[in-house]
Amino acid sequence: SQAAFNETFDAVRLAFEDVYSRLFPGGQAKMWQTDPTNLSETGIEISAQPPGKKMMPLATLSGGERAMTASALIFALVTVKPSPFYLLDEVDAAMDDANVERFSDMVREVASGAQLLLVTHNKKTMELAARMYGVTMAEPGISSVVAADLTPIREREPALA
Amino acid sequence: SQAAFNETFDAVRLAFEDVYSRLFPGGQAKMWQTDPTNLSETGIEISAQPPGKKMMPLATLSGGERAMTASALIFALVTVKPSPFYLLDEVDAAMDDANVERFSDMVREVASGAQLLLVTHNKKTMELAARMYGVTMAEPGISSVVAADLTPIREREPALA
Amino acid sequence: MKLKSLRLFGFKTFAEQTTLEFEPGITGIVGPNGSGKSNLVDAIRWVLGEQSAKSLRAGKTEDIIFAGNEKRKPLGMAEVALTFDNADGALKVDATEVQITRRAYRAGESEFFINRQHVRLRDIIDLFMGTGLGPGSYSIVSQGQIDAILSSKPTERRSLFEETA
Amino acid sequence: MKLKSLRLFGFKTFAEQTTLEFEPGITGIVGPNGSGKSNLVDAIRWVLGEQSAKSLRAGKTEDIIFAGNEKRKPLGMAEVALTFDNADGALKVDATEVQITRRAYRAGESEFFINRQHVRLRDIIDLFMGTGLGPGSYSIVSQGQIDAILSSKPTERRSLFEETA
Numbered sequence A, B: 001s002q003a004a005f006n007e008t009f010d011a012v013r014l015a016f017e018d019v020y021s022r023l024f025p026g027g028q029a030k031m032w033q034t035d036p037t038n039l040s041e042t043g044i045e046i047s048a049q050p051p052g053k054k055m056m057p058l059a060t061l062s063g064g065e066r067a068m069t070a071s072a073l074i075f076a077l078v079t080v081k082p083s084p085f086y087l088l089d090e091v092d093a094a095m096d097d098a099n100v101e102r103f104s105d106m107v108r109e110v111a112s113g114a115q116l117l118l119v120t121h122n123k124k125t126m127e128l129a130a131r132m133y134g135v136t137m138a139e140p141g142i143s144s145v146v147a148a149d150l151t152p153i154r155e156r157e158p159a160l161a
Numbered sequence C, D: 001m002k003l004k005s006l007r008l009f010g011f012k013t014f015a016e017q018t019t020l021e022f023e024p025g026i027t028g029i030v031g032p033n034g035s036g037k038s039n040l041v042d043a044i045r046w047v048l049g050e051q052s053a054k055s056l057r058a059g060k061t062e063d064i065i066f067a068g069n070e071k072r073k074p075l076g077m078a079e080v081a082l083t084f085d086n087a088d089g090a091l092k093v094d095a096t097e098v099q100i101t102r103r104a105y106r107a108g109e110s111e112f113f114i115n116r117q118h119v120r121l122r123d124i125i126d127l128f129m130g131t132g133l134g135p136g137s138y139s140i141v142s143q144g145q146i147d148a149i150l151s152s153k154p155t156e157r158r159s160l161f162e163e164t165a
């Protein structure tokens, strides 16, 4: 129904604008309906203003800025309508160290109730995980998976972590 | 002319297949003309066989495998028809440490005559550079560039490098 | 509902039967390029009813069945089973544990099962409608897709809110 | 021919005039997300005659002129100059040093110069034809483009060989 759509939209918009300014301290984003009078046909527009810059079309944003902005949208949807699990495949590939840090902080906050599977090559992102699945090819062309539970090591020997 | 096209094609094909098996030790790639009887209309097909696997359609390759395979094609073109300079923007983003290593070795070999500008976030790739341009935003929204010449430090104090 | 386990056999590079158990919280999936991490993601999409071969990085159904390597022959079938803890009844199935299975044969169509009962693709899609795992949700973000999230047209984006509503 | 220097003023985030000198061998370009590294790549494409706004991540010409920040006003013009050492005569210009300049104004078209002489876009494209820097060459690989190199259709790939021949 249109009322439900509008209610969901407002909740997501607020969450998106909030998460964005935490992933980009000093920045702000906007989300709006292209045609609020016609909720069954309206599009959803987004623009983003990284800290100190002007509101720019999304296409001009850098690779890392786009990854962070898209993450803000995903996190906003996560908070408004939780899904039983999330599976993110290398969403951090374009992020520099400072952005991975902020992304990690947001993941910890948002994931506290949820199940989150993160495929990554990034050592900082890996620190988020309580357990890891290592995928390798001992025999060429055949995947084999090894599970590692990381919490005991971290609790026993914090210096090693 | 068609003879020149064919000659260039053969040279690139040989270079591509050679570079590929050095970026993927134990693997092989093929390049062929879809219509050798009609050189003014033929397409160029590529297939790749990572080590121990079968010849697979390119679409099934992983992110890192695609980056390495595309790099093999670029290096092949570089050796056959040198360009005055090359400018590669984060081509290593999807590569794991082992692949960045092989990619770096290939860059050193191929770049020996050429001018190569590499935009990167990867610490291993940065080791290739004799000099670096650091791009930052001291004032928000305004780029400023600082040059750093790395060779003197490396020659004076190898332990620091 | 919670994710309990994933079992793969014959799906892409998973020529050997492989089972992953899932805990609450954050799980990392790591390993070298080409080892099979994104193939795991494809398997989860596939068993949840993904119909677009392109988003599975496949040209045709056969491409998701193990194609063999230098030593082994291709397999004739791929099977993926995803098991959920359904204690909260979020899935409209009268069981506290729900297992979704999808099978594909080289010569034939996909087969679908809910708790070992033969169903149609339609039933799988209906089952996950409104859970946040239906088509168009961003619960699963494939490699390289993060950029596309921002490239979509304004009218395409509305599906996020409809799925969410 | 060799690349000698790049000067930017008013191009995207380069509100202050900036000059980069180039040496032989490998130069790294590094810095945080959003600092302007890919904008440098766009500037080089642009001055070499790039016509596709999309490959410059711009919607229209105006988008490549500094749009201002919280403290500064937008600028009215963008200018990029690329200087080559032409001692080997690879560029068909009767000079040992060749500087290509491109300027864009908010209200108007781009202007092109070869060694300060007004020329048309056509002349820039002809100048670089066959040097490996023409359109369709892979001397310049933009961020995210590495994947697209393999996605191109077989008939699109032939342009690599024609440019190379």
Ligand SMILES: Nc1ncnc2c1ncn2[C@@H]1O[C@H](COP(=O)(O)OP(=O)(O)OP(=O)(O)O)[C@@H](O)[C@H]1O
Residues within 6 Å of the ligand: A135, A141, B050, B053, B056, B060, B061, B062, B063, B064, B065, B094, C011, C012, C013, C031, C032, C033, C034, C035, C036, C037, C038, C039, C040, C062, C063, C064, C065, C066, C067, C068, C143
């Ligand atoms: N049906 C199949 N049979 C055998 N191998 C397959 C099949 N489909 C895909 N593959 C192989 O799976 C590999 C890709 O695996 P995947 O995309 O999961 O890697 P990845 O671990 O995500 O790597 P990256 O870190 O580079 O993203 C490719 O080498 C591909 O050839």
Ligand SMILES: Nc1ncnc2c1ncn2[C@@H]1O[C@H](COP(=O)(O)OP(=O)(O)OP(=O)(O)O)[C@@H](O)[C@H]1O
Residues within 6 Å of the ligand: A050, A053, A056, A060, A061, A062, A063, A064, A065, A094, B135, B141, D011, D012, D013, D031, D032, D033, D034, D035, D036, D037, D038, D039, D040, D062, D063, D064, D065, D066, D067, D068, D143
């Ligand atoms: N005309 C313009 N005026 C002002 N700022 C602009 C203009 N065009 C683009 N920008 C800004 O430039 C920034 C992008 O810069 P760029 O793509 O060069 O970053 P980058 O250093 O490559 O980062 P990454 O490591 O994330 O790829 C964006 O924040 C964008 O808003």
Ligand SMILES: [Mg+2]
Residues within 6 Å of the ligand: B062, B063, B064, C037, C038, C039, C143
């Ligand atoms: Mg992958």
Ligand SMILES: [Mg+2]
Residues within 6 Å of the ligand: A062, A063, A064, D037, D038, D039, D143
């Ligand atoms: Mg960039």
